[in-house]
Amino acid sequence: xxxxxxxxxxxxxAHEIEAGMPQLDFSTFPNQxxxxxxxxxxxxxxLSRIALPRIGSVLAERxxxxxxxxxxxxxxxxxxxxxxxxxxxxxxxxxxxxGRIVAAAKAEIQADLDDAIQKADAEIAAKSAESxxxxxxxxxxxxxSVEAVAKDTAGAIVAALGGSTDQGDIDGAVQSRLxx
Amino acid sequence: MAAxxxxxxxxHPMDQFKVQPLFGDGPVGMFTITNVTLWLAxxxxxxxxxxxxxxxxxAVIPGRAQSVAELAYGFVHKMVEDVSGKEGLKYFPYIMTLxxxxxxxxxxxxxxxxxxxxxxxxxxxVLALGVFLTVTILGFxxxxxxxxxxxxxxxxxxxxxxxxxxxxxxxxxxxxxxxSIRLAGNIMAGHAVLKVFAGFAAVTxxxxxxxxxxxxxxxxxxxVAFIQAYVFTILTCVYLKDALHPGH
Numbered sequence: 001x002x003x004x005x006x007x008x009x010x011x012x013x014a015h016e017i018e019a020g021m022p023q024l025d026f027s028t029f030p031n032q033x034x035x036x037x038x039x040x041x042x043x044x045x046x047l048s049r050i051a052l053p054r055i056g057s058v059l060a061e062r063x064x065x066x067x068x069x070x071x072x073x074x075x076x077x078x079x080x081x082x083x084x085x086x087x088x089x090x091x092x093x094x095x096x097x098x099g100r101i102v103a104a105a106k107a108e109i110q111a112d113l114d115d116a117i118q119k120a121d122a123e124i125a126a127k128s129a130e131s132x133x134x135x136x137x138x139x140x141x142x143x144x145s146v147e148a149v150a151k152d153t154a155g156a157i158v159a160a161l162g163g164s165t166d167q168g169d170i171d172g173a174v175q176s177r178l179x180x
Numbered sequence: 181m182a183a184x185x186x187x188x189x190x191x192h193p194m195d196q197f198k199v200q201p202l203f204g205d206g207p208v209g210m211f212t213i214t215n216v217t218l219w220l221a222x223x224x225x226x227x228x229x230x231x232x233x234x235x236x237x238x239a240v241i242p243g244r245a246q247s248v249a250e251l252a253y254g255f256v257h258k259m260v261e262d263v264s265g266k267e268g269l270k271y272f273p274y275i276m277t278l279x280x281x282x283x284x285x286x287x288x289x290x291x292x293x294x295x296x297x298x299x300x301x302x303x304x305x306v307l308a309l310g311v312f313l314t315v316t317i318l319g320f321x322x323x324x325x326x327x328x329x330x331x332x333x334x335x336x337x338x339x340x341x342x343x344x345x346x347x348x349x350x351x352x353x354x355x356x357x358x359x360s361i362r363l364a365g366n367i368m369a370g371h372a373v374l375k376v377f378a379g380f381a382a383v384t385x386x387x388x389x390x391x392x393x394x395x396x397x398x399x400x401x402x403x404v405a406f407i408q409a410y411v412f413t414i415l416t417c418v419y420l421k422d423a424l425h426p427g428h
Contacts, residue, residue, distance in 0.1 A: 021194055023301050023368065028199035030210040031217075032302040039220035040310075043227050043281050048273040051231035055253045058238050058246075065240055 191379030286405035
Protein backbone atom coordinates (compact mmCIF):
# COMPACT_ATOMS: atom_id res chain seq x y z
CA UNK A 1 0.00 0.00 0.00
CA UNK A 2 2.89 2.23 0.82
CA UNK A 3 4.43 1.67 -2.60
CA UNK A 4 1.13 2.48 -4.21
CA UNK A 5 1.00 5.71 -2.24
CA UNK A 6 4.58 6.52 -3.06
CA UNK A 7 3.93 5.88 -6.71
CA UNK A 8 0.99 8.22 -6.62
CA UNK A 9 3.12 10.81 -4.86
CA UNK A 10 5.76 10.56 -7.55
CA UNK A 11 3.07 11.02 -10.20
CA UNK A 12 1.93 14.15 -8.42
CA UNK A 13 5.50 15.44 -8.33
CA ALA A 14 5.93 14.78 -12.03
CA HIS A 15 2.64 16.51 -12.72
CA GLU A 16 3.63 19.53 -10.70
CA ILE A 17 6.98 19.89 -12.44
CA GLU A 18 5.30 19.52 -15.79
CA ALA A 19 2.86 22.19 -14.79
CA GLY A 20 5.75 24.62 -14.82
CA MET A 21 8.51 25.97 -12.68
CA PRO A 22 7.70 29.30 -11.08
CA GLN A 23 11.32 30.14 -11.93
CA LEU A 24 10.42 30.19 -15.60
CA ASP A 25 7.33 32.34 -15.21
CA PHE A 26 8.68 35.34 -17.07
CA SER A 27 5.78 37.56 -16.01
CA THR A 28 7.32 37.82 -12.54
CA PHE A 29 10.81 38.70 -13.81
CA PRO A 30 10.47 42.49 -13.90
CA ASN A 31 9.19 42.45 -10.35
CA GLN A 32 12.03 40.30 -9.06
CA UNK A 33 14.68 42.18 -10.95
CA UNK A 34 13.41 45.56 -9.84
CA UNK A 35 13.30 44.64 -6.15
CA UNK A 36 16.61 42.80 -6.35
CA UNK A 37 18.35 45.86 -7.74
CA UNK A 38 16.78 47.98 -5.01
CA UNK A 39 17.98 45.48 -2.38
CA UNK A 40 21.49 45.28 -3.85
CA UNK A 41 21.86 49.05 -3.93
CA UNK A 42 20.59 49.22 -0.36
CA UNK A 43 23.16 46.64 0.80
CA UNK A 44 25.90 48.32 -1.23
CA UNK A 45 25.20 51.69 0.35
CA UNK A 46 24.94 50.22 3.84
CA LEU A 47 28.27 48.45 3.39
CA SER A 48 30.29 51.05 1.50
CA ARG A 49 29.05 54.07 3.46
CA ILE A 50 28.75 52.72 7.00
CA ALA A 51 29.71 49.12 7.73
CA LEU A 52 32.94 48.53 5.83
CA PRO A 53 34.72 51.79 6.73
CA ARG A 54 33.69 51.28 10.33
CA ILE A 55 34.94 47.68 10.52
CA GLY A 56 38.08 48.63 8.61
CA SER A 57 38.86 51.43 11.05
CA VAL A 58 38.13 49.17 14.04
CA LEU A 59 40.50 46.54 12.67
CA ALA A 60 43.18 49.17 11.93
CA GLU A 61 42.74 50.65 15.37
CA ARG A 62 43.06 47.24 16.96
CA UNK A 63 46.16 46.53 14.89
CA UNK A 64 47.57 49.87 16.02
CA UNK A 65 46.76 49.16 19.64
CA UNK A 66 48.38 45.77 19.43
CA UNK A 67 51.48 47.22 17.77
CA UNK A 68 51.69 49.96 20.40
CA UNK A 69 51.22 47.49 23.19
CA UNK A 70 53.94 45.27 21.81
CA UNK A 71 56.28 48.25 21.49
CA UNK A 72 55.46 49.35 25.04
CA UNK A 73 56.02 45.81 26.28
CA UNK A 74 59.36 45.73 24.47
CA UNK A 75 60.34 49.02 26.10
CA UNK A 76 59.31 47.78 29.53
CA UNK A 77 61.24 44.62 28.97
CA UNK A 78 64.35 46.63 28.12
CA UNK A 79 63.78 48.70 31.26
CA UNK A 80 63.43 45.57 33.32
CA UNK A 81 66.66 44.18 31.89
CA UNK A 82 68.38 47.47 32.69
CA UNK A 83 66.99 47.45 36.22
CA UNK A 84 68.15 43.91 36.67
CA UNK A 85 71.62 44.89 35.48
CA UNK A 86 71.71 47.82 37.89
CA UNK A 87 70.56 45.57 40.70
CA UNK A 88 73.21 43.00 39.87
CA UNK A 89 75.84 45.73 39.77
CA UNK A 90 74.70 47.10 43.11
CA UNK A 91 74.76 43.63 44.58
CA UNK A 92 78.27 42.97 43.26
CA UNK A 93 79.43 46.38 44.61
CA UNK A 94 77.91 45.64 47.98
CA UNK A 95 79.60 42.24 48.03
CA UNK A 96 82.96 43.78 47.14
CA UNK A 97 82.49 46.48 49.80
CA UNK A 98 81.59 43.91 52.39
CA GLY A 99 84.62 41.84 51.45
CA ARG A 100 86.84 44.87 51.76
CA ILE A 101 85.43 45.75 55.19
CA VAL A 102 85.84 42.20 56.40
CA ALA A 103 89.44 42.11 55.18
CA ALA A 104 90.24 45.43 56.85
CA ALA A 105 88.67 44.32 60.11
CA LYS A 106 90.57 41.07 59.92
CA ALA A 107 93.86 42.89 59.34
CA GLU A 108 93.19 45.24 62.24
CA ILE A 109 92.32 42.41 64.54
CA GLN A 110 95.39 40.52 63.40
CA ALA A 111 97.56 43.55 64.10
CA ASP A 112 96.01 43.98 67.56
CA LEU A 113 96.45 40.34 68.22
CA ASP A 114 100.08 40.34 67.10
CA ASP A 115 100.73 43.39 69.24
CA ALA A 116 99.15 41.77 72.28
CA ILE A 117 101.04 38.53 71.71
CA GLN A 118 104.28 40.41 71.40
CA LYS A 119 103.59 42.37 74.59
CA ALA A 120 102.65 39.22 76.41
CA ASP A 121 105.78 37.47 75.16
CA ALA A 122 107.96 40.34 76.36
CA GLU A 123 106.21 40.34 79.71
CA ILE A 124 106.64 36.62 80.03
CA ALA A 125 110.30 36.89 79.12
CA ALA A 126 110.83 39.65 81.71
CA LYS A 127 108.99 37.72 84.33
CA SER A 128 110.89 34.51 83.65
CA ALA A 129 114.21 36.37 83.77
CA GLU A 130 113.26 37.85 87.13
CA SER A 131 112.18 34.49 88.41
CA UNK A 132 115.43 32.91 87.27
CA UNK A 133 117.36 35.60 89.12
CA UNK A 134 115.35 34.99 92.27
CA UNK A 135 115.88 31.25 91.95
CA UNK A 136 119.58 31.76 91.51
CA UNK A 137 119.69 34.01 94.57
CA UNK A 138 117.72 31.47 96.55
CA UNK A 139 119.99 28.71 95.35
CA UNK A 140 123.08 30.74 96.30
CA UNK A 141 121.54 31.51 99.72
CA UNK A 142 120.77 27.86 100.20
CA UNK A 143 124.34 26.82 99.33
CA UNK A 144 125.65 29.30 101.81
CA SER A 145 123.32 28.01 104.51
CA VAL A 146 124.27 24.43 103.69
CA GLU A 147 127.92 25.36 104.05
CA ALA A 148 127.34 27.08 107.41
CA VAL A 149 125.21 24.24 108.64
CA ALA A 150 127.82 21.71 107.48
CA LYS A 151 130.63 23.63 109.23
CA ASP A 152 128.61 23.97 112.43
CA THR A 153 127.55 20.34 112.35
CA ALA A 154 131.06 19.19 111.57
CA GLY A 155 132.42 21.31 114.50
CA ALA A 156 129.74 19.90 116.83
CA ILE A 157 130.42 16.33 115.78
CA VAL A 158 134.14 16.75 116.25
CA ALA A 159 133.56 18.30 119.66
CA ALA A 160 131.23 15.52 120.60
CA LEU A 161 133.81 12.93 119.63
CA GLY A 162 136.08 14.61 122.04
CA GLY A 163 138.50 16.15 119.66
CA SER A 164 139.45 19.68 119.93
CA THR A 165 139.89 21.10 116.72
CA ASP A 166 140.55 24.39 115.29
CA GLN A 167 137.53 25.89 113.70
CA GLY A 168 139.70 26.97 110.80
CA ASP A 169 140.69 23.40 109.96
CA ILE A 170 137.14 22.20 110.07
CA ASP A 171 136.04 24.95 107.78
CA GLY A 172 138.78 24.08 105.35
CA ALA A 173 137.92 20.43 105.39
CA VAL A 174 134.22 21.03 104.86
CA GLN A 175 134.93 23.41 102.02
CA SER A 176 137.18 20.95 100.28
CA ARG A 177 134.57 18.22 100.73
CA LEU A 178 131.84 20.42 99.39
CA UNK A 179 133.81 21.16 96.28
CA UNK A 180 134.32 17.41 96.19
CA MET B 181 -4.73 4.57 4.67
CA ALA B 182 -5.59 3.95 1.07
CA ALA B 183 -8.06 6.78 1.27
CA UNK B 184 -5.46 9.02 2.84
CA UNK B 185 -2.95 8.11 0.14
CA UNK B 186 -5.50 8.64 -2.58
CA UNK B 187 -6.81 12.03 -1.65
CA UNK B 188 -4.74 13.40 1.28
CA UNK B 189 -1.28 13.15 -0.20
CA UNK B 190 -0.48 16.03 -2.47
CA UNK B 191 3.06 17.14 -2.94
CA HIS B 192 3.68 20.50 -4.54
CA PRO B 193 7.45 20.92 -4.29
CA MET B 194 7.49 23.92 -6.57
CA ASP B 195 4.72 25.90 -4.87
CA GLN B 196 7.25 27.37 -2.46
CA PHE B 197 8.89 29.20 -5.34
CA LYS B 198 5.73 30.99 -6.50
CA VAL B 199 5.95 34.74 -6.66
CA GLN B 200 2.78 36.19 -5.18
CA PRO B 201 1.61 39.66 -4.27
CA LEU B 202 1.85 40.20 -0.55
CA PHE B 203 -1.39 42.18 -0.38
CA GLY B 204 -4.41 41.16 -2.40
CA ASP B 205 -4.60 38.88 -5.40
CA GLY B 206 -3.82 41.07 -8.33
CA PRO B 207 -1.29 40.44 -11.10
CA VAL B 208 2.42 40.75 -10.38
CA GLY B 209 3.57 44.01 -11.87
CA MET B 210 7.04 45.48 -11.76
CA PHE B 211 6.49 47.49 -8.61
CA THR B 212 4.04 45.15 -6.85
CA ILE B 213 5.07 44.36 -3.33
CA THR B 214 5.44 40.58 -3.39
CA ASN B 215 6.93 37.86 -1.21
CA VAL B 216 10.14 38.53 -3.18
CA THR B 217 10.11 42.09 -1.90
CA LEU B 218 9.54 40.92 1.65
CA TRP B 219 12.40 38.41 1.70
CA LEU B 220 14.79 40.73 -0.10
CA ALA B 221 13.97 43.36 2.50
CA UNK B 222 14.61 40.84 5.25
CA UNK B 223 18.00 40.07 3.72
CA UNK B 224 18.81 43.79 3.66
CA UNK B 225 17.59 44.00 7.26
CA UNK B 226 19.82 41.09 8.28
CA UNK B 227 22.83 42.75 6.65
CA UNK B 228 21.96 45.98 8.43
CA UNK B 229 21.55 44.16 11.74
CA UNK B 230 24.87 42.34 11.54
CA UNK B 231 27.12 44.83 9.82
CA UNK B 232 25.80 48.12 11.20
CA UNK B 233 24.06 47.44 14.50
CA UNK B 234 26.44 44.63 15.32
CA UNK B 235 29.45 46.91 15.01
CA UNK B 236 27.81 49.88 16.73
CA UNK B 237 30.18 49.71 19.68
CA UNK B 238 33.33 49.93 17.52
CA ALA B 239 34.90 48.00 20.38
CA VAL B 240 38.60 47.22 20.29
CA ILE B 241 37.68 43.99 22.04
CA PRO B 242 34.67 42.88 19.98
CA GLY B 243 31.45 41.37 21.26
CA ARG B 244 29.66 38.48 19.62
CA ALA B 245 27.92 40.31 16.79
CA GLN B 246 30.97 42.44 16.04
CA SER B 247 33.15 39.33 15.95
CA VAL B 248 30.91 37.77 13.32
CA ALA B 249 30.86 40.99 11.28
CA GLU B 250 34.65 41.23 11.47
CA LEU B 251 34.93 37.56 10.55
CA ALA B 252 32.80 38.12 7.43
CA TYR B 253 34.82 41.23 6.58
CA GLY B 254 38.13 39.41 7.03
CA PHE B 255 36.92 36.35 5.11
CA VAL B 256 35.90 38.27 2.00
CA HIS B 257 38.72 40.81 2.27
CA LYS B 258 41.31 38.03 2.33
CA MET B 259 39.57 36.21 -0.52
CA VAL B 260 39.62 39.31 -2.74
CA GLU B 261 43.24 40.04 -1.86
CA ASP B 262 44.42 36.46 -2.40
CA VAL B 263 42.53 35.80 -5.61
CA SER B 264 42.32 39.19 -7.34
CA GLY B 265 45.42 40.81 -5.91
CA LYS B 266 45.84 44.18 -4.17
CA GLU B 267 44.21 46.06 -7.06
CA GLY B 268 41.08 44.00 -6.55
CA LEU B 269 40.55 45.50 -3.10
CA LYS B 270 39.08 48.59 -4.79
CA TYR B 271 36.06 46.41 -5.66
CA PHE B 272 35.84 44.85 -2.20
CA PRO B 273 32.54 46.58 -1.26
CA TYR B 274 30.92 45.27 -4.44
CA ILE B 275 32.06 41.69 -3.78
CA MET B 276 31.12 41.97 -0.12
CA THR B 277 27.63 43.07 -1.20
CA LEU B 278 27.26 39.98 -3.38
CA UNK B 279 28.57 37.65 -0.68
CA UNK B 280 26.45 39.00 2.15
CA UNK B 281 23.33 39.16 -0.01
CA UNK B 282 23.67 35.55 -1.16
CA UNK B 283 24.58 34.23 2.30
CA UNK B 284 21.63 35.94 3.96
CA UNK B 285 19.19 35.10 1.16
CA UNK B 286 20.25 31.45 1.32
CA UNK B 287 20.02 31.19 5.09
CA UNK B 288 16.74 33.11 5.29
CA UNK B 289 15.43 30.68 2.69
CA UNK B 290 16.14 27.81 5.05
CA UNK B 291 13.57 29.12 7.52
CA UNK B 292 10.48 26.94 7.13
CA UNK B 293 7.65 28.61 5.15
CA UNK B 294 10.05 31.24 3.87
CA UNK B 295 10.66 32.29 0.29
CA UNK B 296 14.12 31.78 -1.14
CA UNK B 297 15.04 34.64 -3.45
CA UNK B 298 18.26 32.99 -4.63
CA UNK B 299 16.34 29.97 -5.95
CA UNK B 300 15.11 32.13 -8.82
CA UNK B 301 17.01 32.34 -12.08
CA UNK B 302 15.84 35.93 -12.47
CA UNK B 303 17.70 36.91 -9.29
CA UNK B 304 20.90 34.93 -9.84
CA UNK B 305 21.01 35.94 -13.50
CA VAL B 306 20.97 39.60 -12.54
CA LEU B 307 23.79 38.94 -10.06
CA ALA B 308 25.83 36.97 -12.59
CA LEU B 309 25.19 39.38 -15.46
CA GLY B 310 26.15 42.23 -13.21
CA VAL B 311 29.46 40.52 -12.51
CA PHE B 312 29.92 39.64 -16.20
CA LEU B 313 29.28 43.17 -17.44
CA THR B 314 31.35 44.79 -14.70
CA VAL B 315 34.29 42.50 -15.31
CA THR B 316 34.13 42.82 -19.10
CA ILE B 317 33.84 46.63 -19.08
CA LEU B 318 36.56 46.83 -16.42
CA GLY B 319 38.81 44.57 -18.48
CA PHE B 320 38.55 46.83 -21.54
CA UNK B 321 38.83 50.05 -19.55
CA UNK B 322 41.92 48.88 -17.66
CA UNK B 323 43.71 47.01 -20.41
CA UNK B 324 42.23 48.23 -23.70
CA UNK B 325 42.63 45.77 -26.52
CA UNK B 326 45.14 43.81 -24.46
CA UNK B 327 42.14 42.38 -22.67
CA UNK B 328 41.55 40.26 -25.77
CA UNK B 329 44.81 38.47 -24.87
CA UNK B 330 42.63 36.55 -22.46
CA UNK B 331 41.38 34.60 -25.48
CA UNK B 332 44.71 34.29 -27.27
CA UNK B 333 46.63 31.58 -25.43
CA UNK B 334 50.19 32.65 -26.23
CA UNK B 335 51.71 29.65 -24.46
CA UNK B 336 50.01 27.19 -26.86
CA UNK B 337 51.39 26.19 -30.29
CA UNK B 338 50.47 28.72 -32.96
CA UNK B 339 48.34 26.28 -34.96
CA UNK B 340 46.19 25.56 -31.91
CA UNK B 341 45.65 29.16 -30.90
CA UNK B 342 42.66 29.99 -33.16
CA UNK B 343 40.85 26.87 -31.97
CA UNK B 344 41.67 27.67 -28.36
CA UNK B 345 40.53 31.23 -28.92
CA UNK B 346 37.10 29.99 -29.99
CA UNK B 347 36.91 27.69 -26.97
CA UNK B 348 38.02 30.48 -24.65
CA UNK B 349 35.49 32.86 -26.19
CA UNK B 350 32.64 30.37 -25.74
CA UNK B 351 33.69 29.59 -22.17
CA UNK B 352 33.86 33.31 -21.44
CA UNK B 353 30.27 33.83 -22.55
CA UNK B 354 29.09 30.70 -20.77
CA UNK B 355 30.44 32.12 -17.50
CA UNK B 356 27.36 34.13 -16.52
CA UNK B 357 25.11 31.19 -17.39
CA UNK B 358 26.97 28.69 -15.23
CA UNK B 359 27.56 31.34 -12.59
CA SER B 360 23.83 31.97 -12.17
CA ILE B 361 22.41 28.49 -12.80
CA ARG B 362 24.85 26.92 -10.33
CA LEU B 363 23.48 29.01 -7.48
CA ALA B 364 19.78 28.92 -8.40
CA GLY B 365 19.92 25.23 -9.33
CA ASN B 366 21.55 24.15 -6.10
CA ILE B 367 19.19 26.11 -3.92
CA MET B 368 16.08 25.18 -5.87
CA ALA B 369 16.91 21.47 -6.02
CA GLY B 370 17.63 21.29 -2.30
CA HIS B 371 14.41 23.06 -1.36
CA ALA B 372 12.36 20.94 -3.76
CA VAL B 373 13.83 17.73 -2.29
CA LEU B 374 13.01 18.99 1.20
CA LYS B 375 9.40 19.62 0.14
CA VAL B 376 9.12 16.15 -1.43
CA PHE B 377 10.38 14.52 1.77
CA ALA B 378 7.98 16.69 3.76
CA GLY B 379 5.11 15.50 1.57
CA PHE B 380 5.97 11.85 2.18
CA ALA B 381 6.20 12.52 5.91
CA ALA B 382 2.39 12.70 5.87
CA VAL B 383 2.22 8.99 5.07
CA THR B 384 2.52 7.01 8.31
CA UNK B 385 4.38 4.05 6.79
CA UNK B 386 7.29 6.03 5.40
CA UNK B 387 7.18 8.94 7.84
CA UNK B 388 10.29 7.96 9.86
CA UNK B 389 12.38 7.57 6.71
CA UNK B 390 10.99 10.78 5.28
CA UNK B 391 11.70 12.73 8.46
CA UNK B 392 15.22 11.30 8.73
CA UNK B 393 15.70 12.23 5.08
CA UNK B 394 14.49 15.77 5.78
CA UNK B 395 16.94 16.15 8.64
CA UNK B 396 19.80 14.93 6.48
CA UNK B 397 18.87 17.08 3.49
CA UNK B 398 18.35 20.10 5.72
CA UNK B 399 21.83 19.67 7.19
CA UNK B 400 23.22 19.40 3.68
CA UNK B 401 21.28 22.50 2.65
CA UNK B 402 22.80 24.50 5.50
CA UNK B 403 26.19 23.56 4.12
CA VAL B 404 25.13 24.27 0.53
CA ALA B 405 23.73 27.67 1.52
CA PHE B 406 27.17 28.79 2.64
CA ILE B 407 29.21 26.95 0.03
CA GLN B 408 27.20 28.35 -2.88
CA ALA B 409 27.66 31.87 -1.56
CA TYR B 410 31.38 31.16 -1.21
CA VAL B 411 31.61 29.68 -4.70
CA PHE B 412 29.75 32.60 -6.25
CA THR B 413 32.01 35.07 -4.49
CA ILE B 414 35.29 33.35 -5.27
CA LEU B 415 34.32 32.97 -8.94
CA THR B 416 33.59 36.68 -8.99
CA CYS B 417 37.09 37.24 -7.61
CA VAL B 418 38.57 34.97 -10.28
CA TYR B 419 36.73 36.84 -13.06
CA LEU B 420 37.89 40.11 -11.54
CA LYS B 421 41.47 38.86 -11.60
CA ASP B 422 41.06 38.04 -15.31
CA ALA B 423 39.86 41.59 -15.93
CA LEU B 424 42.72 43.18 -13.97
CA HIS B 425 45.47 40.88 -15.19
CA PRO B 426 44.50 39.29 -18.55
CA GLY B 427 46.81 36.74 -20.12
CA HIS B 428 47.69 33.34 -18.86
